[in-house]
Amino acid sequence: MPKTSLKNIQKQKKKARRTIPRAKVTRNQGSTIAVRTRLKKQAGKARAAKAAV
Numbered sequence: 001m002p003k004t005s006l007k008n009i010q011k012q013k014k015k016a017r018r019t020i021p022r023a024k025v026t027r028n029q030g031s032t033i034a035v036r037t038r039l040k041k042q043a044g045k046a047r048a049a050k051a052a053v
Contacts (some may be wrong), residue, residue: 027042028035 028038030036
């Protein structure tokens with residue numbers, strides 16, 4: 001069970017405020033078989049869209 005005491009909630013909020021704003025991940029990168037096939041599919045779709053324009 002997660003600890004959700006008041007002190008821990010305040011700690012999480014402080015940490016959240018200190019985090020550096022970064023752009024969200026647009027495509028899932030990794031080297032597992034499922035991810036690699038998904039990337040391959042996305043790359044093919046992007047290439048087809050670029051060729052269509």
